[in-house]
Amino acid sequence: MKSLVAYFSYVGQTELNRQIVEIEKGHTEIVAEKIAKLTNADLYKIEPAIAYPKTYADIVNVVRKENEENPKVEIKNLLENINDYDTVYIGFPIWYRTYPRIIASFLSNYDFAGKTVKPFCTNDEGSFGIALLELNSQLKGATIKPGLAIHGSEVEKSQDKIEAWVNQ
Numbered sequence: 029m030k031s032l033v034a035y036f037s038y039v040g041q042t043e044l045n046r047q048i049v050e051i052e053k054g055h056t057e058i059v060a061e062k063i064a065k066l067t068n069a070d071l072y073k074i075e076p077a078i079a080y081p082k083t084y085a086d087i088v089n090v091v092r093k094e095n096e097e098n099p100k101v102e103i104k105n106l107l108e109n110i111n112d113y114d115t116v117y118i119g120f121p122i123w124y125r126t127y128p129r130i131i132a133s134f135l136s137n138y139d140f141a142g143k144t145v146k147p148f149c150t151n152d153e154g155s156f157g158i159a160l161l162e163l164n165s166q167l168k169g170a171t172i173k174p175g176l177a178i179h180g181s182e183v184e185k186s187q188d189k190i191e192a193w194v195n196q
């Protein structure tokens with residue numbers, strides 16, 4: 029059976045080394061593409077039906093509200109064929125110590141029982157935060173493998189780290 033790399037990645041202003049910087053290609057997207065290339069997996073980018081704002085001031089407000097209210101974030105391009113995959117790599121940026129609510133919403137659409145899940149994230153500090161705890165409680169019955177966390181500024185230099193993790 030095939031593997032899937034499913035990820036969300038945000039393009040706009042983000043926080044890097046505690047500074048606000050403009051990025052043109054998401055850090056998580058760069059890692060996701062590397063993983064898909066190494067594993068020959070299908071690549072699926074999770075996109076919101078309503079695009080997120082591009083400025084840091086606005087995205088921060090949207091994300092804070094989402095974290096408080098935990099809404100089901102509508103996905104533009106919902107994946108139909110998850111049953112074709114037995115291994116699913118799930119990638120996301122850390123947004124306030126856990127995964128974005130769009131990832132929680134994506135996961136809630138499927139039954140992951142019996143699947144192998146390999147989580148990866150990019151961040152600015154603090155590794156996965158509480159994301160792995162949340163993933164374990166959300167994906168009952170899945171086998172969740174050790175995660176890969178990469179600092180946003182290191183994604184281009186992390187080929188060896190990614191390769192070692194993929195092959196472990």
Ligand SMILES: Cc1cc2nc3c(=O)[nH]c(=O)nc-3n(C[C@H](O)[C@H](O)[C@H](O)COP(=O)(O)O)c2cc1C
Nearest residue numbers: 037038054055056121122124125150151152153180
């Ligand atoms: C709204 C927002 C909240 C964030 N919160 C955290 C956080 O709690 N911990 C952390 O390490 N990084 C945090 N970051 C930084 C991102 O996780 C980091 O820049 C990541 O590499 C972005 O990935 P992307 O380009 O794929 O979206 C935050 C960024 C944004 C925009």
